[in-house]
Amino acid sequence: MVFFLSFVIFLIGLYCVITKKNLLKIVMGIVIMEYAVNFFLVLLGYRKAGVAPIVVEGARKANFVDPLPQAMVLTAIVISIATLAFIVAMCIRIYEKYHTFDVTEIRRLKG
Amino acid sequence: MSPLKQKEKGMTNIVKIVAKFVSPPIVLFGIYMVLHGHLTPGGGFPGGVIVASAFILLILAFGREMASQKLKLSTASTLESIGALIFLSLALIGIAAGGWFFFNFLPKGEPLRILSAGFIPLANIGIGLKVSGGIFAVFVTLIMFRITTGKGGR
Amino acid sequence: MNIIPLFIAIPLGVAFVLALMGKAKEIACDLVANGATFCLTVLSLVLLALIKDNQVLVYIMGKWLPPKGINLVLDGLSILMLIVVNTIAFFATLYSVSYMKRFTAKHRFYSLFMLMLAGMNGVVLTGDFFNLFVFLEIASIASYALVAFGVEAEELEASFKYMVMGSVASILILFSVGLLYGLTGSLNMADIGSIIQGKKNLLLSFSLVLFLAGFGLKAAIIPFHAWLPDAHPSAPAPISAMLSGVLIKALGVYTITRVFFNVFGMTLQLSWTLMILGVISMIGGGLLAIRQSDFKRLLAYSSISQIGYIMIGLGCGNYWGLLGALFHLFNHASFKALLFLNSGAVEYSTGTRKLKEMGGLSKVMPVTGTTSTIGSLSISGIPPFNGFWSKLFIIIGLVQAGHFVLTVLTILVSVLTLAYYLRVQRYAFFGTLKEKWAQIKEVPTPMCISMIVLAIICIGTGILFYPLMKAVFEPAVTVLQEGTKYSALILGG
Amino acid sequence: MWEIYALAILMIVGSIVAVQTRYLLSAVISLAVVGLALCVAFLYLQAPDCAITQIVVEVIALVILIRATGIEKDLSEIKGRREIFALVSVIIFIVVFAAFAFRALSLLPEFGSPVMKVAKEYIEKGLEQTGSANLVTSVLLDFRAYDTLGEATVLFTSILGAIVVLREIGRKHR
Numbered sequence: 001m002v003f004f005l006s007f008v009i010f011l012i013g014l015y016c017v018i019t020k021k022n023l024l025k026i027v028m029g030i031v032i033m034e035y036a037v038n039f040f041l042v043l044l045g046y047r048k049a050g051v052a053p054i055v056v057e058g059a060r061k062a063n064f065v066d067p068l069p070q071a072m073v074l075t076a077i078v079i080s081i082a083t084l085a086f087i088v089a090m091c092i093r094i095y096e097k098y099h100t101f102d103v104t105e106i107r108r109l110k111g
Numbered sequence: 112m113s114p115l116k117q118k119e120k121g122m123t124n125i126v127k128i129v130a131k132f133v134s135p136p137i138v139l140f141g142i143y144m145v146l147h148g149h150l151t152p153g154g155g156f157p158g159g160v161i162v163a164s165a166f167i168l169l170i171l172a173f174g175r176e177m178a179s180q181k182l183k184l185s186t187a188s189t190l191e192s193i194g195a196l197i198f199l200s201l202a203l204i205g206i207a208a209g210g211w212f213f214f215n216f217l218p219k220g221e222p223l224r225i226l227s228a229g230f231i232p233l234a235n236i237g238i239g240l241k242v243s244g245g246i247f248a249v250f251v252t253l254i255m256f257r258i259t260t261g262k263g264g265r
Numbered sequence: 266m267n268i269i270p271l272f273i274a275i276p277l278g279v280a281f282v283l284a285l286m287g288k289a290k291e292i293a294c295d296l297v298a299n300g301a302t303f304c305l306t307v308l309s310l311v312l313l314a315l316i317k318d319n320q321v322l323v324y325i326m327g328k329w330l331p332p333k334g335i336n337l338v339l340d341g342l343s344i345l346m347l348i349v350v351n352t353i354a355f356f357a358t359l360y361s362v363s364y365m366k367r368f369t370a371k372h373r374f375y376s377l378f379m380l381m382l383a384g385m386n387g388v389v390l391t392g393d394f395f396n397l398f399v400f401l402e403i404a405s406i407a408s409y410a411l412v413a414f415g416v417e418a419e420e421l422e423a424s425f426k427y428m429v430m431g432s433v434a435s436i437l438i439l440f441s442v443g444l445l446y447g448l449t450g451s452l453n454m455a456d457i458g459s460i461i462q463g464k465k466n467l468l469l470s471f472s473l474v475l476f477l478a479g480f481g482l483k484a485a486i487i488p489f490h491a492w493l494p495d496a497h498p499s500a501p502a503p504i505s506a507m508l509s510g511v512l513i514k515a516l517g518v519y520t521i522t523r524v525f526f527n528v529f530g531m532t533l534q535l536s537w538t539l540m541i542l543g544v545i546s547m548i549g550g551g552l553l554a555i556r557q558s559d560f561k562r563l564l565a566y567s568s569i570s571q572i573g574y575i576m577i578g579l580g581c582g583n584y585w586g587l588l589g590a591l592f593h594l595f596n597h598a599s600f601k602a603l604l605f606l607n608s609g610a611v612e613y614s615t616g617t618r619k620l621k622e623m624g625g626l627s628k629v630m631p632v633t634g635t636t637s638t639i640g641s642l643s644i645s646g647i648p649p650f651n652g653f654w655s656k657l658f659i660i661i662g663l664v665q666a667g668h669f670v671l672t673v674l675t676i677l678v679s680v681l682t683l684a685y686y687l688r689v690q691r692y693a694f695f696g697t698l699k700e701k702w703a704q705i706k707e708v709p710t711p712m713c714i715s716m717i718v719l720a721i722i723c724i725g726t727g728i729l730f731y732p733l734m735k736a737v738f739e740p741a742v743t744v745l746q747e748g749t750k751y752s753a754l755i756l757g758g
Numbered sequence: 759m760w761e762i763y764a765l766a767i768l769m770i771v772g773s774i775v776a777v778q779t780r781y782l783l784s785a786v787i788s789l790a791v792v793g794l795a796l797c798v799a800f801l802y803l804q805a806p807d808c809a810i811t812q813i814v815v816e817v818i819a820l821v822i823l824i825r826a827t828g829i830e831k832d833l834s835e836i837k838g839r840r841e842i843f844a845l846v847s848v849i850i851f852i853v854v855f856a857a858f859a860f861r862a863l864s865l866l867p868e869f870g871s872p873v874m875k876v877a878k879e880y881i882e883k884g885l886e887q888t889g890s891a892n893l894v895t896s897v898l899l900d901f902r903a904y905d906t907l908g909e910a911t912v913l914f915t916s917i918l919g920a921i922v923v924l925r926e927i928g929r930k931h932r
Contacts, residue, residue: 002759003447003863005766009773009792010440011852016777017433018848024782024826026429028789031819032773033436035796037443038812039769042803043762044447045877048870052804053893054152055885064893065804066877067884069446071897072395073808075909076439078156079402081815082916083432085249086406088826089920090413090425092256097418108419144810149890152806154898160814167821188284188921195281195914198907203274205327212270213327213903219889228889231899234906241910245917246818252917253825256924277911284918326904332876335904367930373922380915387908399908403915410919416928447866450873471862 002043010036023091023101027084034080038073045069122172130172137165145239149228155235159242167250175254184255187248194241201230201237268308268315269324269337272347272386275301280379286372295362298375302355302382309347316344319740321754323392331392331756332453338392338755341740345591346389346519348737349598353510354382356715357503360606363709364502364613374414374501381407381507385515392755394442395452401438401516405431405483408512412500423495430492434482441475444468455755458528462749469529476524477538484517486576487546490569494553497568498561498618502609505561509568510602514594518575527744527751531582539580544674547573551681560608560618560693563685564601567644570678571597577671578659579745586662587742588734593655595738596726600643600652603719607637610712611693614705620689625698629705632713634694636720641690643723645683651727759870765799782827790820807894 013036016029045066053067091101098106141161148154205214217229279301286294316322316339324337358378365371384404391397409431413424446452448468449460461469478489485493493513497505525535550570557563571593578590610633611626612618627634643650646657656679663672707713726733744751772792776785793816800809867873874881880897890896898906 002762002766002869003866004860005763005770007856007859007863009766009769010436011856012770012773012777014433015848015852017429019845020777022782023425024823025777025785027823027826028776028785030429030432030436031789032776032792033433035769035773035792037436037439038808039766039796039799040440041443041446042800042805042808043869044443044866045805045872046803046870047872047874050804052152052806053881054806055891055893064881066872066874067880067893067897068452068877069443070805070808070894071902071905072443072446073805074154074156074811074894074898075395075399075905077808077811077815078909079399079912081819082913083402083406084819085253085822086410086916086919086923087425087428087432088822089249089253089256089923090409090421090428091826092253093413093416093923094418094421094425097421106422106425108422149892149895149899151892152894153810154807154892154895157807157810157814160811160818164814164817167818171821185287188917191914191917192281192285195910196278198910199274199278199281202270202903202907206267206270209328210267211325211328212267212274213907215327215888215900219887221889228891228896229900231888231890231895234899234903235895238906238910242913245913249917249920250818250821252921252924253822277907281914284914327900329901333879334901369927369930370922370925373918377915377918377922380911380918383911395902396905396908399905399912402912403908406912406915406919410915410922413923414928416923416925421923444862444866447872450875450877452876456875466865467858467862468865471858474858 003040006036006040006043009039021103023094023103023106026103027087027091030087031080031084034076038076038080041069041073041076122174126172130168134165134169137168138162141165141239141243145235146232148235149231155238156242158235159239160246162239162243163246163250166247170251170254184248184251187244187251190244191241191248194237194239194244197237198234198241201234266322266324268312269322269339269390270326271308272305272390273383275305276379276383276386280376280383283372283376283379289372291366291371294372294375298358298379299355299362301379302351302358305351305382305386306355309344309351312339313344313348313737316740319743323755332451332456335396336392336453336755337390339390340744341742342519342522342591342744343389345595345737345741346515347386349595350382350385350389350511350515353507353598353602354378356602356606356719357507360506360609360712360715361501361503362711364609364712367613368414368501374411377407377410377414378504378507381411381512385511388515389519392454393452394445394454394457397520398435398439398442401483401520402435404512404516405435408504408508411504412496412508414501414504415499420499423492423499427492427496430482430489434479437475437482438479441472441479444472444475454523454528455752458530458749459752459756461528462530462752473529473535477521480517480521480524481542484513484521484572485569486517486542486572487549487569488542490546490550493569494562494565497565498559502605502612505564505609506602506605509565509605510598513568513572514575514598518572518579518594522579522745526748528749530749536580536582539576540668540671543573543576543580544671545573546570546576547678548674551678551685555681555685555688558620560611560620560623560689561605563620563689564604564608567682567685568597568601570682571601571644573678574656574659574675577675578662581659581662581666581668583662583665584742584746585658585665587745588738589655589658589660589662591738591741592658592730592734593652596643596651596655596723599719599722599726600640603636603640603716603723604644606712606716606719607633607640610708610716613708613712615702620692623693623699623702624696625694626702627694628698629702630707632707632716636716637694638690639720639723641686643727645686646679647683649724649727651723651730654727654730759802761802762799765795765802768795769799783824786820786823786827789823790816793819807892
């Protein structure tokens with residue numbers, strides 16, 4: 001069930017990307033989708049009554065949660081901030097050329 | 112009114128002085144996080160971002176002038192390339208030392224000490240350098256870009 | 266064995282170094298970049314010579330056995346893709362030596378180019394789903410930046426559109442990887458393949474749908490094609506050649522092939538899905554292309570149409586269909602790269618991309634004119650050239666599988682292709698020379714060399730298709746025909 | 759685990775606000791709320807590494823986004839022409855997709871009991887084999903260090919891309 005909640009967030013992001021007409025809103029939609037995927041991946045690795053996968057002095061073996069999705073999420077977070085920085089740079093440059101964030105006015109290419 | 116739209120001079124004196132005092136501990140914390148990546152939560156990436164954020168704080172407080180004079184973009188991107196090269200060369204040394212790409216060639220050491228886990232601390236340092244340089248570089252690029260013909264910008 | 270990681274390490278190292286070479290002379294950057302791509306081309310040919318008898322090489326990263334660590338897999342299909350990617354990359358860098366003189370920040374251009382190359386090599390070699398995603402992102406982000414390299418308004422607009430659709434595709438792929446991880450607890454392709462073998466449930470179909478949408482967006486199959494006709498013409502010519510010739514294949518077609526054939530295993534529904542998508546792309550791309558008046562835009566739509574051919578061949582699934590699809594993949598890379606380089610040469614000399622404004626250009630630009638004629642004849646499937654053989658193989662495959670309607674459609678679209686390429690030739694290169702183009706000269710030597718060599722490849726593979734087929738394509742077809750035996754091969758050795 | 763559900767609902771509400779509000783700055787702030795809720799959720803899910811990374815990234819993302827929204831003086835969203843038909847078809851598509859996903863996702867292993875085929879080995883032997891006490895780091899920088907190389911390269915690529923896109927002159931001759 002909680003998996004589906006994360007998918008709902010994903011769908012909200014998708015809806016935003018498809019329907020909104022503002023460049024920054026589209027960017028935010030992508031960010032929301034990335035949040036949803038990260039949430040989903042960490043949910044996959046959770047174990048009932050688990051503890052964080054860090055060995056401390058004394059307790060060498062414990063009920064650790066799955067470390068692999070966490071490593072994946074760390075990578076995914078970095079990728080998302082990288083994409084965000086680049087896409088915002090692009091938005092700023094487009095604003096300089098077109099003086100608007102409106103997608104319907106940014107249409108010099110045909111088709 | 113966003114702080115970024117202030118003129119070249121930056122914010123008020125209070126902010127400047129607080130930023131001056133706060134940023135060194137932030138850098139220190141970031142370095143701590145990079146070095147203890149294999150023992151505690153954190154690691155090269157968040158540590159690097161924290162170091163970068165200290166400098167970003169300085170730029171936000173002191174304005175663009177500071178960015179163009181003291182904290183240069185070219186230094187940041189050089190650091191970034193060097194960090195990336197460190198990480199890549201660690202991988203290549205693995206071929207020379209153990210026969211496999213990314214072979215962990217250093218001794219594992221005693222667990223739970225700072226000098227343990229083979230090349231992981233070195234890799235963390237490389238990533239930390241790369242990330243701090245990179246995030247700072249992209250921030251400087253974004254704020255230094257002025258929209259010359261638009262109504263916003265300047 | 267240690268050659269395999271060099272395909273990632275060399276371009277990455279060169280990219281990091283090139284980013285530092287801002288103050289160096291331009292010629293130094295040219296030398297470093299061309300040297301790197303030349304090395305990679307030679308290395309890929311060396312690998313072809315080293316591997317015999319459908320051998321599969323598995324390289325384990327950091328000495329961790331799969332599924333614990335990441336492995337690189339080198340089989341017939343990967344070698345084919347490596348040769349295509351690195352060869353076209355070499356000619357594109359050679360071409361850029363002169364072409365990119367008109368742009369600023371050449372060292373950053375080469376650096377991004379190398380990153381894109383590293384990403385594609387990584388995608389082609391990897392045997393791990395999450396790693397596939399990461400390298401897919403490297404190649405995609407580098408290509409977004411390269412499309413916008415000229416920072417004109419149209420280029421930025423095209424790049425933004427491409428970027429939004431590309432990011433959505435990447436996120437869909439990541440979600441699907443997450444689903445597979447949740448179901449199987451592993452990320453290794455071979456391991457997942459062995460776990461889900463024979464199973465069928467809704468979750469797997471859901472993950473397949475997400476993969477199809479994600480990779481389909483990267484490959485620009487028709488319902489997902491909206492970004493391609495903007496992005497490919499807007500990029501600088503060598504990048505258009507890379508994008509159309511290689512990137513959509515490495516990121517889209519190759520990944521679809523690998524995931525569907527080797528991990529999930531082909532089923533009847535899947536092969537019909539691929540064929541239907543292929544037919545729609547083939548016809549739609551062709552019909553849209555014939556109405557274009559912009560040279561590069563026409564080439565971009567024609568890419569969609571040709572990707573349709575490849576998908577039909579893959580969906581067909583028998584020996585001749587697969588052989589035709591892979592051969593067509595190779596051929597399309599060569600002649601579409603050639604045609605995009607031609608269009609770049611025309612734009613370099615005349616400054617226009619409108620077909621109606623050109624005319625009689627082969628009189629003043631003999632090399633460009635001749636090579637573009639060769640490219641056009643190849644892509645339309647005229648007998649001695651390579652495009653003929655691959656289309657013939659696809660048609661044989663379709664006839665063998667008994668899809669007669671599809672056969673007729675394939676032949677008709679081939680005629681359509683001939684029609685619009687003849688139109689290009691008539692408007693641009695033949696006819697009377699307009700007065701304002703009387704003074705222009707042929708493009709500089711490096712650009713000429715790369716166009717000539719690509720044209721020779723088009724003719725050569727057409728004539729020597731039989732030995733090539735035995736050496737390069739049959740191992741690749743074997744990989745696809747073995748299907749889900751892939752898992753056993755990798756986990757076993 | 760009611761906290762996770764509460765945080766998930768908070769995230770849903772936050773993202774709906776971010777999507778639907780007319781003001782760009784408020785949209786950015788509600789996006790930050792979503793990110794913060796995600797960070798807290800990571801803590802509840804025993805993922806401190808992710809939580810730390812998420813919070814620092816969130817700060818940088820906020821600064822970058824505010825920089826972008828700061829350009830537009832009038833922050834109101836441009837009123838798009840409401841193509842009712844397109845909107846309805848999008849909503850139908852999303853509902854169908856959601857229904858499909860709901861049935862598919864219920865086939866996943868139950869929340870709280872993952873398969874952990876590979877992860878078992880990481881947990882049992884990770885400390886001896888890599889010497890790193892933080893198992894996430896051991897996965898990230900030793901077992902799957904190649905991924906991390908890719909990740910560092912993605913960051914490098916996009917920063918280079920941003921510098922390229924924001925350079926002042928693209929072509930030398932006009």
